[in-house]
Amino acid sequence: MKRIALIFSLLVAPLVADEAQRIKCGNLVYGKGQTSVCFADAFLKDAARETGIDIDPSFSRIALAKPELFKTPMCVFTGEGDFQLTPEERKNLKRYLENGGFIMASPGCSDAxxxxxxxxxxxxxxxEYKFAALPMDHELFSTVHKITEVRTYSKSVKLQGLQINGRLALLYSPEGLNDVRNASGCCCCGGSEIQQSRQVNVNALVYALLH
Structure with missing residues (x-):
């Protein structure tokens, strides 16, 4: 994993050198103040430990409509219930993804x-962009952990990807990507959560830093 840290320092670090040295992962706030209430952040420590990259072990709450969005390479977009983005939030979301940002999205407790x-x-x-199933030979599934199958407790599933300018910019799972065993404040007892969520989340973060 030292190689990943070296590649990151050469290719990515110059882009964030004027920020605090530590990489921050955003937890999006959107709509009428909706956000994650219990998405586990344990994968942030995993990614830091396994790559040597200096990553903040806690999420930063980031409003989708604010300029702070563009200071982080990756954001988690999750929550429960219906919502509607404002025009400014839609504009920022598009601009963020088209200019190198990465979003990992899934519903809280697989909320329909x-x-x-x-x-x-x-x-x-x-x-102008459409989701497509992400093949298991995609680089994201081997960036840190080698993942050969993505499963809930009852079935094998496919993650969805949005490709922008030849780069995976948005990773989406209709099933929950929350690592509920390390979450606080929810159990997702009725949800259909991904068993490999912690490894997928680590890979997604490192993929975002390297692309």
Whole structure:
């Protein structure tokens, strides 16, 4: 993993050198103040330990409509229930993804209302881009951990990707990507959570830093 840290220092660090030295991962606040209430941040420590990259072990709350969005290389977009983005939030979302930002999105506890709202809002903000199933030979599945299958407790599933300018810019799972065993404040007892969520999240963060 020292090689990943070296590549990062050569290719990515200059882009964030004027910020605090530590990489921050955003937890998006959007709509009418909606955000994650319990998305586990344990993968941030994992990514730092396994790559040698200086990553903040806690999320930073980042409003989708604010300029702070553009100071972080990756954001988690999650929550529960229906929501609607403002025009400024849609504009920022599109600009962020088209200019190198990366978003990892999934509903809290596999919430169906959130899933429907998310798909609707992405279509409104980025109508020219379409989700496609991410093949298991995609680089994201081997960036740090080698992942050969993505499963809930009952079935094998496919993650969805939005490609922009030849780069995976948005990773989306209709099933929850929350590492519920390390989450605080929810259990997702009725949800269909991804078993490999912690490894997927580590890989997604490191992929975002390297692309």
């Amino acid at each position: 209302d959130w899933n429907r709202a998310f798909q609707r809002e992405i279509s409104a903000a980025l109508p």
